[in-house]
Amino acid sequence: MSAATAGELELPRWARSWGIPLGCVLLTLFFFVTGLPTDRIGAYATAKLRAATGADVTIRELGLGLGLPVALSAQGVSLRFAGAEPFELERAKLRPAWSLSWLRGRPAFAIDVAGPLGSADGTVTLGAEPGFDGAIDGVDLARLPLDSWLPGASADGRLRAEGVVRRTDTGPRGELTLEVGEGSLSASSLPVALPYTSLRGKLRFTDASAVEIDGLTLDGPMLAGRLEGTIGHSPIATDAPLALKLHVEAREASLRPMLEAQGLRLGPDGGADVTISGSVSAPSVR
Numbered sequence: 001m002s003a004a005t006a007g008e009l010e011l012p013r014w015a016r017s018w019g020i021p022l023g024c025v026l027l028t029l030f031f032f033v034t035g036l037p038t039d040r041i042g043a044y045a046t047a048k049l050r051a052a053t054g055a056d057v058t059i060r061e062l063g064l065g066l067g068l069p070v071a072l073s074a075q076g077v078s079l080r081f082a083g084a085e086p087f088e089l090e091r092a093k094l095r096p097a098w099s100l101s102w103l104r105g106r107p108a109f110a111i112d113v114a115g116p117l118g119s120a121d122g123t124v125t126l127g128a129e130p131g132f133d134g135a136i137d138g139v140d141l142a143r144l145p146l147d148s149w150l151p152g153a154s155a156d157g158r159l160r161a162e163g164v165v166r167r168t169d170t171g172p173r174g175e176l177t178l179e180v181g182e183g184s185l186s187a188s189s190l191p192v193a194l195p196y197t198s199l200r201g202k203l204r205f206t207d208a209s210a211v212e213i214d215g216l217t218l219d220g221p222m223l224a225g226r227l228e229g230t231i232g233h234s235p236i237a238t239d240a241p242l243a244l245k246l247h248v249e250a251r252e253a254s255l256r257p258m259l260e261a262q263g264l265r266l267g268p269d270g271g272a273d274v275t276i277s278g279s280v281s282a283p284s285v286r
Contacts, residue, residue: 045072045094051130055079056086077113089115097123117143118159131166131174141183151281157183157199165205171233172205178216185218189262196220201227209233210240224249231280238281246274 049057060076072094080086091114099108106127111134113120122134139159146153157180165174179200186193201216209230216227229244250256250270263285264272278284 045074049079051126055081089113091115091119099123099125101125101127116140125166129166129168129173131164133164135160135162141180152188154186154193155183156193157181157196170207171210173207174205176203177201178203191258194220194223196223213244220251222250222252222255224251229276234279238279240280242276242278242280242283244276246276248272248274 045062046057046059049055056079058076058078059074062072062074074089074092074094077089077092078086079089091112093112094109097108097110101108106125108123108125111120111122111124118136118139120132120134120136122132125131125133137158137160139161141155141157141159144155146155160179161176163174163176165172165176167173177200180196180198182195182197183199184193184195196218198219199217202214203216204212204214206212210233211231213228213230218225218227225246225248227244227246229242232241232243234240248259248264248271250259250266256266256270259272260266264274266272275286276283277286
């Protein structure tokens with residue numbers, strides 16, 4: 001999914017064709033000859049995961065999986081983020097990735113993990129700006145702490161996200177494509193949860209904005225909508241400035257009074273265009 005950026009050093013064809021595979025073969029043989037020092041590898045992996053995710057990571061057991069290059073499988077992997085309950089990974093496999101980033105001093109590993117929150121399959125790159133290139137799938141939205149960021153909000157559904165994201169000193173950078181199947185959305189201002197059949201869109205994390213929302217589209221039997229715009233940078237997430245445009249369409253007559261009570265002026269077709277400004281904790285709708 002990722003591509004070499006303009007201006008980066010490009011290796012000769014012979015190095016790409018033979019150098020990287022040969023290096024991985026030698027690495028595999030080295031692990032076999034030395035007896036695979038899993039204690040040191042486990043300590044190294046734990047330290048790198050802690051640095052990359054900010055979580056307190058523990059690994060109970062590491063094992064060797066046959067393949068080229070060598071793969072590590074882990075059991076009893078637990079991640080604990082500050083202020084949140086720890087969660088266990090049911091499956092965790094890791095192997096060196098076929099990537100030129102190794103030659104730039106940035107180790108890259110192909111991962112395949114699954115747990116209660118969902119699964120992830122892709123490439124993790126370590127270094128000063130750790131990143132992920134791949135997909136996460138089956139994320140249960142009901143288990144995410146949306147209420148801590150949007151008070152009174154909750155969601156149901158299973159999320160799939162695909163893209164490339166890296167962590168920098170000033171926040172994440174990259175792009176994600178999101179897709180959710182059937183589910184529902186609720187908020188403190190709504191008396192009932194609103195069902196939907198699909199929710200999809202694209203998010204970008206840039207220097208200019210914390211989040212750029214590119215056509216986040218909701219389709220449901222009662223309500224349809226499209227959201228785009230930006231959420232700005234802020235040291236405190238709830239103080240982040242909003243510059244959003246929302247188009248909503250009430251598909252059920254019973255929903256019109258509910259939306260109008262929120263200050264929306266619906267047209268004869270049940271649609272309304274809304275501008276959202278202010279901050280995450282104190283949005284202004286007009």
